[in-house]
Amino acid sequence: MTTAFIFGLLISLMLTGMPISIALGLTVLTFLFTMTQVPIESVALKLFTGIEKFEIMAIPFFILAGNFLTHGGVARRMIAFATACVGHLHGGLGLAGVLACALFAAVSGSSPATVVAIGSILLPAMIAQGFPKRFGAGVITTSGALGILIPPSIVMVMYAVATNTSVGQLFIAGVIPGIALATMLGVVTWYRAWKNDYPRLPRASFLIVLRTFKDSLWGLLLIVIVIGGIYTGMFTPTEAAAMSAVYAFFVSVFVYKDMTLKQVPKVLLDSANMSAMLLYIITNAILFSFLMTHENIPQAMAQWMIDQNLSVILFLLGCNILLLLAGNVMEPSSITLIMAPILFPIAIKLGIDPVHFGIMMVVNMEVGMCHPPVGLNLYVASGITHMGITELTVAVWPWLLTMLVFLVIVTYWPPLSLWLPRALGMM
């Protein structure tokens, strides 16, 4: 009864189009004032102190770092390097786009940022080269989603915060699935380009490969700082994020000089704006999950599922469908923050590894970002290409289908995500 009331209220408030954070907060307040004995003071305390965790502060830092990288010329040099490496194969610039997205994803924690960084440069170049608009848009929109699977990843930090899982383990676990998905997207790109005989570039000489590599080295070093730093224990994830923000600032302004000091305050302001929005959702989502835990809802649901003798396979299938449906109406951060605290206790009781479950959720979010109505990647790509959302939806389907296949693999084959962190002795 209580459960139905809470969810009913939350969903109806959300459907009115009010900000998700407000819908979450109002649900909790309504419940508090009408139905429960929880002392208001304890809730207020949660509301004010809920985000006082150092791990959460990785999010603003990663956003800041991402913004510096997007505007600071790092993306451009990575594209040049990727093009020199694979531009001569079938798919040419398209294949280079997949590789560039994967490289950029390894320094940035957000999908739409990856689409902007790579797409705004590569898409016009592809069209100029004679690729159909749809092909380019499809490649970049879906490859950009790698941004949240290949570490660092803001969505993984959110999941870690919501479920008390280690950010470091999640990051390392994302490496192999990230490379696997990039490969699969690359193969689809290659196959479609080969079948339709799209333009290829002349093979770049080894010298050019070397030079473009040297140019992009400053950006690529960031991968070492973040992943290496976290893995060796030199930095906590939050510290690594702060270091990468400072490093990205330094490279953009003083090494590549693609950004002037005058542009820096604008980047800071935009990052602060985005971070504040996410932190506000986190605050209210923590409040919401506090209420749920207090009312024993996730535990009751877990018990119910176990009583039904629900198999792991069926549960994971259900999770995937639920998350994909949620991906139709909400953006990833909100879904992760709302769903993870509910599904996580059930998953644990069924013996699913927390890290594996996290990676599965992230892949679900990736799929959600690439299809309408709220796929943020689609909107960003539509902004770059001036294509309608409907046309773009048609354009992305071959890659979207690939991602769904990949989702099935990730869901039912845990070693894909768990092997590396185990082999490295992290878990």
Added chain:
Amino acid sequence: MILRFLDRFEEVMITFLMAAATLVIFVAVVHRYAAGLPIPGVQDFLLGLNLAWAQELCIYMFIWMAKIGAAYGVRTGIHVGVDVMINALSSEWRNKFIIFGLLAGALFTGTVGTFAVRFVHELYSTEQVSADMELPMWLVYMGLPIGSYLMCFRFLQACYRFIRTGSLPRPDHTKVEGIEAVEILHADDSSSKGGKP
């Protein structure tokens, strides 16, 4: 005039907090490793510095940033919701829902602001201080009532403007910043890729 000052205050404040928090953590990390280097004189000096408060300061700075930034976010329209359903409605109903949503935002933030005032008021009489920096806690949490009331004001302002002019702050997805980079690529296209086919 006051409004312009308020706008400016929000922007300067969150820009500063973002930069300052980043620098604080950067300095603390560099200090941690630099203090391990055996440089005579310098090492003693570095070891003498205690930067244990850096994490705490960073957290509090980001909380202030989050609260004031959330208010700024209402102005820039970055707080997104699920607008699938209301977009399918007639514009008359859609407008009603939008006004409802904005007022709900004002109601929530107003309520939270009032909670926060009571919370800070209670802290004021307890003389609690923070763990590392030993700042009075009421000062640390002062950002909560300020931010919440500011956000409430921004929601009411957005609502008033929407009723008056029918326009709503929305983040513009069609305008992609960084697009100017395209020309740069085309300019050095030939040099970086060894000539166009």
